[in-house]
Amino acid sequence: MTTVQLTSKDFKSNLKPIWCPGCGDFGVVQGIYRALASIGRPPHEIAFVSGIGCSSRIPGYTTAYGFNTVHGRALPIAQGIKLANPELLVLVAGGDGDGFSIGGGHVPHAIRRNPDLTYLVMDNQIYGLTKGQLSPTSACGLKTVTSPHGAIEHPVNPLLYVLSYGAGFVAQATPADMAGMTAIIEEAIRYPGFSFVNVQSPCVTYGEDHQQVKAHRTAMKTLASMGHDPSDRMRAFELASHYGEQLYTGVFYRNPNPPPTYGALVKERQAALAGGLPRERILESFIQR
Amino acid sequence: MTTKVSGLDFSKLTLLDALDLAVLIEEEAMDRYRELAEQLEVHNTHAAAKFFRFMERNEAKHREALLTQRTARFADAPRHVRREMIFDIEAPEYDEARTFMSLRAALEVSMRSETKAREFFESALAQISDSEVRTLFAELRDEEIEHQGLVQKELDKVGSGAPGDPEDYADEPVSH
Numbered sequence: 531m532t533t534v535q536l537t538s539k540d541f542k543s544n545l546k547p548i549w550c551p552g553c554g555d556f557g558v559v560q561g562i563y564r565a566l567a568s569i570g571r572p573p574h575e576i577a578f579v580s581g582i583g584c585s586s587r588i589p590g591y592t593t594a595y596g597f598n599t600v601h602g603r604a605l606p607i608a609q610g611i612k613l614a615n616p617e618l619l620v621l622v623a624g625g626d627g628d629g630f631s632i633g634g635g636h637v638p639h640a641i642r643r644n645p646d647l648t649y650l651v652m653d654n655q656i657y658g659l660t661k662g663q664l665s666p667t668s669a670c671g672l673k674t675v676t677s678p679h680g681a682i683e684h685p686v687n688p689l690l691y692v693l694s695y696g697a698g699f700v701a702q703a704t705p706a707d708m709a710g711m712t713a714i715i716e717e718a719i720r721y722p723g724f725s726f727v728n729v730q731s732p733c734v735t736y737g738e739d740h741q742q743v744k745a746h747r748t749a750m751k752t753l754a755s756m757g758h759d760p761s762d763r764m765r766a767f768e769l770a771s772h773y774g775e776q777l778y779t780g781v782f783y784r785n786p787n788p789p790p791t792y793g794a795l796v797k798e799r800q801a802a803l804a805g806g807l808p809r810e811r812i813l814e815s816f817i818q819r
Numbered sequence: 820m821t822t823k824v825s826g827l828d829f830s831k832l833t834l835l836d837a838l839d840l841a842v843l844i845e846e847e848a849m850d851r852y853r854e855l856a857e858q859l860e861v862h863n864t865h866a867a868a869k870f871f872r873f874m875e876r877n878e879a880k881h882r883e884a885l886l887t888q889r890t891a892r893f894a895d896a897p898r899h900v901r902r903e904m905i906f907d908i909e910a911p912e913y914d915e916a917r918t919f920m921s922l923r924a925a926l927e928v929s930m931r932s933e934t935k936a937r938e939f940f941e942s943a944l945a946q947i948s949d950s951e952v953r954t955l956f957a958e959l960r961d962e963e964i965e966h967q968g969l970v971q972k973e974l975d976k977v978g979s980g981a982p983g984d985p986e987d988y989a990d991e992p993v994s995h
């Protein structure tokens with residue numbers, strides 16, 4: 531593992547983003563460049579995995595190794611990458627549709643394994659890439675192309691979802707506060723285990739006015755300014771339950787005693803097995819039982 | 820202002836750091852105008868893109884002038900201020916751009932950026948005690964005021980009812 535003095539520009543690829551001008555993802559990717567520059571791991575030691583969607587294009591705009599995978603499947607692939615090459619810094623990006631609709635079933639399993647990776651969800655409460663359909667985080671009553679008379683379901687609360695399954699680091703950010711968002715992303719990357727950041731990244735083309743960056747600037751309230759103690763998990767649940775009504779930003783929960791990561795447990799098990807058996811006979815130990 | 824710059828104590832700002840900060844502010848604005856122009860070119864929003872290209876060149880000139888001043892005074896003395904320490908001081912925010920935005924809307928973006936830059940230098944001045952740094956920041960603030968005047972002239976030329984309001988073209992959900 532190398533740590534060197536890097537700048538944001540070291541992480542910016544030559545590919546020009548094709549997002550709609552004004553899209554929240556432009557700010558998010560800048561925050562990611564800066565957070566990575568602070569972390570100091572060179573791009574070739576980073577794997578950036580995504581699903582499908584506008585926000586899933588993020589890895590392509592960085593100089594890290596990128597894998598724009600299949601809709602909803604970024605997390606399983608990222609876990610595989612991390613297991614195969616534990617030295618890599620693994621980041622995962624995707625939309626609310628990618629993560630909580632088609633990919634929703636993968637989230638609890640990633641969390642309970644606790645791999646050391648960071649999952650950034652660009653939550654714009656809409657399907658952007660496919661032109662404005664209802665998403666799992668869309669508000670009840672929202673009129674879209676797939677809900678012309680207004681949505682009748684209630685939205686998934688991504689913060690409660692990940693907290694309930696035991697994620698050790700849960701935060702929310704918005705590109706309306708670039709410095710705050712960058713600091714949160716950096717902190718998430720530094721957390722040793724599964725970390726989750728719900729980034730309220732507005733869709734200017736299909737989103738509502740109150741979901742835009744300008745509205746966030748006045749609506750947001752930092753958890754730090756409220757004196758929230760991120761080690762208080764129960765209070766984190768309470769604050770997270772206001773998702774959709776109140777835009778809280780900052781760290782809801784950070785486990786003060788992070789449990790061992792999946793990678794560490796696997797390594798331990800491999801060492802225990804290899805300790806008693808020659809490497810080529812480890813497989814036999816599984817067959818015999 | 821505190822959210823726009825991290826890791827710098829303005830009450831102790833040296834002239835070297837102040838010049839480096841000023842160069843970076845112009846560089847950030849130059850890069851941002853280029854990015855916004857590129858975005859709009861991809862989306863065939865040519866008049867606004869052309870104006871952002873013009874602004875990119877302007878910011879490049881300002882950056883160059885400040886860099887010359889810095890080199891004349893401090894040669895290649897090590898830089899303590901890094902680009903990662905500043906956020907959108909004179910650079911327009913990303914959410915300012917829109918597909919099919921009019922030239923007028925682009926000029927308004929620029930006006931807001933010049934205004935926030937002026938406000939930044941004004942609030943920084945309130946904390947600075949070094950007389951040379953004060954002179955530099957006062958000059959920079961006055962330049963922003965001058966730029967505001969220039970943008971206002973362009974806005975007056977364009978008039979109010981300029982065609983190409985993005986709302987005329989925006990994709991709307993079918994039900995709206």
Ligand SMILES: Cc1ncc(C[n+]2csc(CCOP(=O)(O)OP(=O)(O)O)c2C)c(N)n1
Nearest residue numbers: 582583584585601625626627628657658659
């Ligand atoms: C298996 C599969 N089903 C559906 C799609 C179509 N599809 C592509 S992106 C997307 C949803 C995009 O929304 P989101 O994940 O929230 O990302 P955003 O574009 O808003 O960033 C859908 C349904 C697909 N590509 N693959």
Ligand code: SF4
Nearest residue numbers: 550553584658733734
């Ligand atoms: S459709 Fe929405 S999410 Fe997709 S690029 Fe455009 S603004 Fe961004």
